[in-house]
Amino acid sequence: MAKTGMYVGLDIGTTSVKVVVAEFIEGQMNIIGVGNAKSDGLNRGIIVDIDKTVSSIQRAVRQAEEKAGIQIRSVNVGLPANLLEVENCQGMIAVNSESKEITDEDVQNVASAALVRSTPPERQIVAILPQEFTVDGFEGIKDPRGMIGVRLEMFGVVFTGPKTIIHNTKKCVEKAGLTVNELVISPLALTETVLSDGEKDFGTIVIDMGGGQTTTSVMHDKQLKFTHVNQEGGEFVTKDISIVLNTSFNNAEALKINYGDAFPERTSVSEEFPVDVIGKSEPIKVDERYLSEVIEARVEQIFKKSKEVLDEIDALELPGGVILTGGGASLPGVVDLAQDIFDVNVKLYVPNHMGLRNPVFTNVISIVEYSAQLNDIYHIAKGAIPGSKAKAPQAAAIQQEVQYETYTEHSQEEYDDLKENESGEKVTGKIKDFFSNIFD
Known part of the structure; x- marks a missing residue:
């Protein structure tokens, strides 16, 4: 269950930067502020x-602050799946204390043992997720603290990413005057929050169609097993329309939104609309079918690239089928086209929050939900990552709270103390060898 408190999610996308401020009360999320600004500086x-x-980032944050009536100090920021690697990890230690009662320190030590590995200099450990613990041979333990034991083992998953992407993301957030609370792997948050327990367990594919790229993720056995990034997204559809119809990018975007459909069979050649063409004084008439065929060509190419990598790991045999989300998935006809290409059950995920019922907000909402659900064991294990510090369970929720604009001198001092204690610190389609048997 999500902790009670305030959480802020930041999604730095190719076409827009989105901020969501949410208040959790007894596990129920209430969104109280949203910011959405045009994105510059990303490709x-x-x-x-x-x-x-x-x-x-600053423009989106200001919007969210105005709507929520608060001042945002720290955010949970999404990290894209570019060059993300996922590996299983395992560690074992002898329990330190004389009483042999397992403590927070033991949990962090066993996580450190699990992270003893050779990491290339250009890569960095992003997160470690403990899956289960074993105490003196007794398996399936989720939280071993307070138990008596001599030998403690941990089995988990470790995520690594390029230092360049991680550094640049943190640098931008910090230069915007904010603190990075949690660096959240976007496809992990997405699969954890949009899928039901059954879909996570039996296996489901999630395809996030963003503006600049499309991310394909596979969740199976309640673990994120695979991610693939295709450097094509909704912007490429707009560029195709612009080039084919010889119109400006803004006009092409408007045509896509107002008349676009990715499934030509649903359109008509008799329905026409005017298009302002560069070099001509009068608009020309274009029919819906022609525009739809232009859109279909690009979206079909995106889906076929995803299908190629999914076929290599037999992911399309998983019973959960495909779930589409992201801004590109909101285009009419996309689900029908995906159904034809993947030949499995395909459905569109739309957030169920007032005012945000659009797939374009799925990522930022999932970042907020995922951050709120991180438990004490996660925060303790996180302290084992080089450059990180374990957060006290009670402080974790406090540090994720948003500070109100009006506060006393005493509350400002408390916030400064907390801030001082915070931890400082070619896209690939290649499938790693360890994925070859993930569905066994």
């Missing part, structure tokens, strides 16, 4: 201009 999901990205 295909990667930060290419830090200053422009900082300005975009």
Whole structure:
């Protein structure tokens, strides 16, 4: 269950930067503020201009602050799946204390033992997720603290990513005047929050169609097993329309939104609309079917690239089918086209929150929900990551709270103390060898 308190999610996307402020009360999430600003400084999901990205973040944050009536100090920021690697990890230690009662220190020590590995200099450990513990041979333990034992083992999953992407993301957030509370792996948060328990267990594919890239993720046996990033997204559909119809990018985007459909069979050649063409004084008439065929060509290419990598690991045999989300998935006809290409059950995920019932907000909402559900064991194990510090369970919720604009001198001092204690610190389609048997 999510902790009670305030949580802020930040999604730095290619086309827009989104901020959501949510209040959790007894596990129920209430969204009290939203910011959505046009994104500058990113290309295909990667930060290419830090200053422009900082300005975009600040604009989105200001919007959210105005709507929520608060001042945002720290955020949980999403990290894209570019070059993300997932590996199983295992560690074992002897319990330290004379009483042999397992403590927070023992949990952190066994997590450190699980992270004893050779990490390439260009990569960095992003997160470690403990799956279960074994105490003196007794398996399936989720939280061993307070138990008596001599030998403690931990089995988990470790995520690593490129240092460049991690550094640039943190740098932009910090230059925007914010503190990074949690660096959340976007596809992990997405699969954890949009899928039901059955879909996580038996296996489901989630395809996030963003503006600059499309991320395909596979959740099976309640673990994120695989991610693949295709450097094509909704912006590429708009560019195709612009090039084919010889119109401006803004006009092409408007045509896509107002008349676009990814499934030509649903359109008509008799329905026409005017298009302002560069070099001509008068608009020309274009029919719906022609526009739909332009859109279909790009979306079909995106889906076929995802299908190729999914076929290599037999993921399409999983019973959960495919779930589409992201801004690109909101285009009419996308689900029908995906159904034809993947030949499995396909459905569209739409957030069920007032004012945010659009797939474009799925990522940022999932970041907030995922951050709120992180338990004490996660925070303790996180302290084993080089450069990180374990947060006290009671402080974790406090540090994720948003500070109100009006506060006493005493509360400001408390916030400063907390802030001082916070931890400082070619896209691939290649499938890693360890994925070959993940569905056994």
